[in-house]
Amino acid sequence: MSEIRPAGDALDELREAMRRFTTEREWTAFHTPKNLAMALAGEAGELLEHFQWLTPEQSARLPADTHEAAALEMADVLLYLVRLSDVLGVDLAGAARRKIRINEERYPVELARGRADKYNRL
Structure with a gap:
């Protein structure tokens, strides 16, 4: 197997940040596995929109504004995935x-x- 450095620290940091964010807003009741999985799928769809209809070459050379928008959608996907793994008790890494x-x-x-x-x- 390829050597992979543990991602635990970064994922743990994100998990704690999402727990805090959710708790402060009293959103824990809404963060059910079903709702989080649906939100994750929605964010993945929003990410796909940035690549829809592009050629492979265009998708590899996104304009700066599209690149940034795609990066933020990727962050949304990651954050929902981290939150879902926390709610389900999954060691994501x-x-x-x-x-x-x-x-x-x-x-x-x-x-x-x-x-x-x-x-x-x-």
Whole structure:
């Protein structure tokens, strides 16, 4: 497996910031797993809007204002994901590490290099 530095500190910091933000506004009752998952999907859709109808080349060279808007949408996606993982008690960094290991097994370098096929078609 590739060496990945622990993201725990950064994710822990974001989790605590989101807990504080939510608590201060008395929004905890609204932050159910269903609502957070729906909000996450909505924000992912807003991120996609910045790339809709662009060519691959255009999507790799976003104008500065679009790049910044996309960055803020990515932040929204991340924050909702961190909040959802907190509410569900999921160690997000740990789950991501497990998923990378699974993908390394599903996509062995010798079979997957240079291919975009799903693991069951390699």
